[in-house]
Amino acid sequence: MPLRRSHTKSRRGCLECKRRHVKCDEGTPRCTLCKKRKLECRYPPPSEDEDSPLASSSTQDETESGAVTPSRDFSQATRLLETRLFHQYMTSTYHTLSQDGLSAHHLSMTIPHMATSCPYLLDSIHAFSALHLASVETDNRASWLDHAARYQSQACAGLSKVLPEMSPQDYEPAFVSSIIIMLFAIGSRVLSTENRPLDPLLVVLEARTLISGPAMLFSRINEGGIDAQLDGWLCVSDTEEVLETRKHDWYGTLSLRLLSEGSMITRNSGGSPVEDTHVLFNLHKDIMTSLARLHSIIDTSKGSDQPIYFATWQQLQQAIKPWPKIGPHGGPLGWPLFLSDKFSSLLQNGDWIARVLFLHYGIAMRLLCHRWYVRDWGRRLVSATLEQLDEIPPEWEETISWIRRAAARED
Incomplete structure (x- = not known):
């Protein structure tokens, strides 16, 4: 035989x-x-x-910072995958987050070194790199999205274990990880292969919750007086505006370089850089003109809701005006952090001034269309909001018509 x-x-x-x-x-x-x-x-x-045998092991390792991490799988496939993902971050992904070289050193040197002793930060880097690959290798998108979701889950689980009893040494890695996790949440919606109905307000409120995490950690870093590894990245400004970090509260100092729009606006695959830049600068000019008209309307409005309109308009104007420079409030991506519950209630109740303000935010997100983790997200927010509108009052027809044209404008 x-x-x-x-x-x-x-x-x-x-x-x-x-x-x-x-x-x-x-x-x-x-x-x-x-x-x-x-x-x-x-x-x-x-x-x-x-x-x-490694996957079935129940042993747990403790890092120098005291963070407890679950046992890891060290099979050949996993080792090769994680090497590929880290290589992607070091050679490509970090460049897409850098602002005119200002934070390149921290993104390429400080943060990777920090991740070598912080598993949840390493997992967040792996997750975001896999998501980036999903945007680049479209033939393998489903596979990369699957890997991205798995590492994102591990990163969130690891971070949640550290948060309850966080020491000053944990602030910076937790801050960076929470920013990457937040950007992942935006990018995963953009790249998702699922065709789910979009609730614009719910999405923005979820973004507000995610942004509040980095904001809280930024406050602790700023107040802790520790030897910050990220010093310079958080507090140095390369804009015409001076970020007076010692004179403002943590909302005002939330520059969050990864959230800012920066000057790198020519990364789109379609059209020449000159054409793309010209289109976006014209769009920015149109948004500011429309916001000025909206301010006049709010100024003549009566009622107890006027202060809410003005506060929301001011935060939106401050988020958009510095573009393409880095503003002190995180740009359009940071605007949800300032969204009040009172404004959300007005929006849910169909208040037209609140609706138009929200639609301007969606158009402002179009200014970030060259970022792979944003792309057409602004257009989708506007389209989903317009679909929910009932009969448009005559006084808003011209504004809504402009918003429709701006959302449909080619990048």
């Missing part, structure tokens, strides 16, 4: 190969068999791989 050929079991095979009971070569982002058959290739989370 012929001898049976030995067969080494794939311990970290993809789900499709496991279903077919064939050996998987554990290639990333797709194994050879899935690539050959043009199938979607997904790998199980480390916790689901019962064949791996």
Whole structure:
């Protein structure tokens, strides 16, 4: 009787190969068999791989900062994947977050070094890099989105364990991780393959919750008096405005370089840089003109809600006006942080001034369309808001008409 050929079991095979009971070569982002058959290739989370002795281990390691991290899977596929993701961050992803070189050193040197002793920060970097790859390698988008979601879940779980009893040494890595997690939340909606109905207000309120995390940590860093590794990145301004960090509260000092629009506005694949820049500068001019008209309308309005209109208009104007420079409030991406519950209630009740203010925010997000994690998000917010509108009052027809044209404008 012929001898049976030995067969080494794939311990970290993809789900499709496991279903077919064939050996998987554990290639990333797709194994050879899935690539050959043009199938979607997904790998199980480390916790689901019962064949791996490392995955079944219940031991936990403690970092120097005292953060407890779950046991990790160190299979060859995972090691290769994480090397690919870290390489993507170091060679490409961090460039997309840098503002005119101001924060490049911190993004490429300080933060990666910080991540070597902070697993949840490392996981957030892996997640964001996988999301970036999903935007670049469209043929493998589903696979990269799957990897991105897995590392994002690990990053959130690790950060949540540190937050309750955080020491000053945890402030900076937690701050950076929370910013990356927040940007991931925006980018994942932009790149999602799911076609779900969009509730614009709910999305912006979720953004407000996510932004409040970095804001709180920024306040602790600013008040802690510790030897900050991120010193210079947070407090040095390269704009015409001087960020007087010692004279404002933490809302005013929330420059959050990763949230700011910066000057790098020519990263779109369509059109020439000159054409793209010209279009966006014209759009910015039109937004500021429309906001000036809206201010006059608010000024003549009567009622107890006028202070709410003015406060919201002022924050929106301050977020948009410095573009393409870095403003002190985080630009359009930072505006949800200042959204009051009273304004949200007006918006939910169909107040027209509140609606028009909110639509201007959606148009302002169009100024960030060259960022891969924003893209057409502003247009989608505007379209979803317009779909909910009932009959438009005559006094708002011209404004709504301009908003429709601005949202449809090519990037």
